[in-house]
Amino acid sequence: MAKITFIEHDGTPHCIEVADGTSLMQGAVSHNVPGIEADCGGAMTCGTCLVSIPPEWLEKAGRRSDEEAQMLQFLGCAADNVRLSCQLIASPDLDGLCVHVPESQG
Amino acid sequence: MNLEIPETPRRIVVVGGGHGGGAVVGFLRQYGFAGTITLIGEEPVAPYHRPPLSKAWLKGDVTVDGLALKPGPFYSEQNVELRLCVRVESIDPAARCVALATGERLPYDELILATGAYPRTLPLPGAGHHNVMTLRNLADAEKLRGALGPGKRLAIIGGGYVGLECAATARALGAEVVVIEKAPRLLERVASVPISAFLQRYHERHGVGFALAANIEAIEGTDRAEAVRLADGRRFPCDALLIGVGAAPAIALAAAAGIACNDGITVDDDCRTSVPHVFALGDVAKRPHPLYQRALRLESVPSSMEQAKRVAAVITGREPAHAEVPWFWSDQYDLKLQIAGLPFDADELVVRGDPEADKFAVFHLRDGRVVTVEAISAPPEFFAGKKLIASGKVLTAAQLADLAVPLTELIA
Numbered sequence: 460m461a462k463i464t465f466i467e468h469d470g471t472p473h474c475i476e477v478a479d480g481t482s483l484m485q486g487a488v489s490h491n492v493p494g495i496e497a498d499c500g501g502a503m504t505c506g507t508c509l510v511s512i513p514p515e516w517l518e519k520a521g522r523r524s525d526e527e528a529q530m531l532q533f534l535g536c537a538a539d540n541v542r543l544s545c546q547l548i549a550s551p552d553l554d555g556l557c558v559h560v561p562e563s564q565g
Numbered sequence: 566m567n568l569e570i571p572e573t574p575r576r577i578v579v580v581g582g583g584h585g586g587g588a589v590v591g592f593l594r595q596y597g598f599a600g601t602i603t604l605i606g607e608e609p610v611a612p613y614h615r616p617p618l619s620k621a622w623l624k625g626d627v628t629v630d631g632l633a634l635k636p637g638p639f640y641s642e643q644n645v646e647l648r649l650c651v652r653v654e655s656i657d658p659a660a661r662c663v664a665l666a667t668g669e670r671l672p673y674d675e676l677i678l679a680t681g682a683y684p685r686t687l688p689l690p691g692a693g694h695h696n697v698m699t700l701r702n703l704a705d706a707e708k709l710r711g712a713l714g715p716g717k718r719l720a721i722i723g724g725g726y727v728g729l730e731c732a733a734t735a736r737a738l739g740a741e742v743v744v745i746e747k748a749p750r751l752l753e754r755v756a757s758v759p760i761s762a763f764l765q766r767y768h769e770r771h772g773v774g775f776a777l778a779a780n781i782e783a784i785e786g787t788d789r790a791e792a793v794r795l796a797d798g799r800r801f802p803c804d805a806l807l808i809g810v811g812a813a814p815a816i817a818l819a820a821a822a823g824i825a826c827n828d829g830i831t832v833d834d835d836c837r838t839s840v841p842h843v844f845a846l847g848d849v850a851k852r853p854h855p856l857y858q859r860a861l862r863l864e865s866v867p868s869s870m871e872q873a874k875r876v877a878a879v880i881t882g883r884e885p886a887h888a889e890v891p892w893f894w895s896d897q898y899d900l901k902l903q904i905a906g907l908p909f910d911a912d913e914l915v916v917r918g919d920p921e922a923d924k925f926a927v928f929h930l931r932d933g934r935v936v937t938v939e940a941i942s943a944p945p946e947f948f949a950g951k952k953l954i955a956s957g958k959v960l961t962a963a964q965l966a967d968l969a970v971p972l973t974e975l976i977a
Contacts, residue, residue: 489636491643493595498867500614504894504903505867506948526944533948533972563886 461549461556465492465510468562477549483558484508484545494560501545503527506534507564508544512556519552574674574880575600578663580653580818581679582606584615585847585869587634589677590645592877603646603671605653605663608702611640616866618706619730620896623713624737629703656822658840675842675880678819678830679873682812682848682864687722691784697806700727712805715739720793720803722781724751726895727809729764732773733897743774743801745793750777755893757908757927760939763920764897771898776801812864814849827851829862835879836872844879846872855888857909865893890954903947906937906954915965917946926950933959945972952976 465473465487473493477486487495487508499505503526512520517540523531527546531537544558577593579586582604590604606612613632621627630636640647652666662672684699686692698709709731713719717740721728724746732742744751750761765775780796784806792802814829825831825839829851836844836852847869851862871889878885892905900923911929918925926946929937934957938950949972953960956976964970 488634489639491591491594491635491639496870498870499894500617502616502894502896504901504944505892529945530948533945533952533976535952 461553464557466559482545483547496564510544510558511541512558576674577602578673579604579677582612583681586679587612588873594643596877596881598881605648609650623734678845679847680815680849682814685811694790696789713738713740718804720801721807723809736771745776745779759927836876844876901942903940905951908937915962928965949976
């Protein structure tokens with residue numbers, strides 16, 4: 460279980476618990492967090508579940524796969540700290556993570 | 566000064582428990598709607614992702630819970646009353662209420678119709694046999710799953726997305742598959758020639774047989790479909806027959822209530838129907854698309870999501886998001902097909918990459934601007950194409966085709 464805080468672009472925080480092994484996207488969808496749209500349900504097809512994470516969490520969050528990095532580059536999000544939340548899997552390591560949700564997806 | 570205070574809706578009824586219906590209730594809560602929401606679905610399960618039905622779900626790679634759009638507790642947590650296995654019999658727009666098959670009448674301040682589409686079938690004798698199937702919902706998929714396996718023979722009528730996705734899955738499960746299509750090529754209405762040709766080759770390489778430009782004469786068999794016979798005498802024996810010849814909008818409920826329909830429920834930019842306080846969204850809605858200056862009925866998850874956001878924004882008085890480039894996807898074998906834009910009046914076709922490498926994209930241009938991109942296992946080209954469609958940047962075919970010109974440069 461990881462406590463994750465999603466911060467909307469207007470600053471509204473949503474603190475939720477995400478079960479180990481499930482993606483942060485799934486957690487956000489389950490709790491109706493605004494701004495995480497996840498049209499494709501986690502198939503890495505749509506690019507509508509973007510979040511940015513603080514640099515100090517990058518290592519714990521794990522590296523982006525080539526596929527994810529490629530998608531992000533063409534979504535205009537080449538910066539290292541932008542991730543597809545469907546590719547971030549909850550674990551005790553991520554407990555306490557705060558992510559920012561962009562104003563619009565895709 | 567306008568002293569009229571707009572009426573604040575208190576009760577919203579959503580008819581249809583598909584992707585659009587499931588999404589709009591979530592957006593309404595996200596946007597701060599605090600009144601009552603009732604979501605009515607005919608199926609016994611809460612809204613779920615339909616795209617995996619022809620793929621991961623058929624293969625057993627995902628459970629019913631895994632398909633769910635939102636987890637079980639979501640609806641009670643969001644204070645959404647979920648009424649499943651219930652049919653709406655009629656709408657009374659004057660009294661602003663819907664009548665359920667149970668005899669109940671539910672009043673509404675705003676009604677949202679998300680009734681979706683149902684699979685078309687064929688007016689052929691034998692099309693009603695128990696082993697003749699269509700695929701739209703979980704019950705259909707469950708039935709189809711029972712008909713697939715090593716050595717089973719599946720005939721598929723229709724070389725569209727449903728037919729091709731099921732063909733790929735059936736092959737993966739060891740079934741013998743033939744796809745029978747009346748057009749001279751696959752995906753004729755929705756994909757370009759290079760994509761059709763590539764997919765046909767790819768499926769053939771995986772053992773799928775094709776009968777194109779096929780004129781079906783009969784479904785043979787007395788109490789079950791035993792074979793499909795063509796007018797040219799060819800005969801395809803089968804254990805099960807899947808009909809994937811498109812879907813028709815479920816407009817009966819709306820039409821009976823006097824709501825204007827024409828190949829779908831006619832709606833405006835804000836998804837309002839011809840009747841006050843009634844919206845329609847998703848596969849059933851035919852809406853003027855701001856990017857194409859024409860009314861379109863798009864059967865896709867992204868389009869449902871966009872319309873669901875729009876309706877929720879309109880009802881809650883929020884600024885709606887700007888129009889999005891429509892897009893679609895399909896997965897077949899290990900291929901990821903992504904399409905953005907609609908190729909109206911395109912005058913040039915450019916292939917970037919090598920189809921022989923199973924990885925390429927087709928760009929459709931009009932007056933030097935990209936209007937559509939079809940990408941096979943090429944997400945960068947897809948996302949770059951989507952950006953180019955939105956920006957309207959003028960490019961030459963040579964630039965697009967030249968792999969030495971990086972995509973980042975093309976979109977800059």
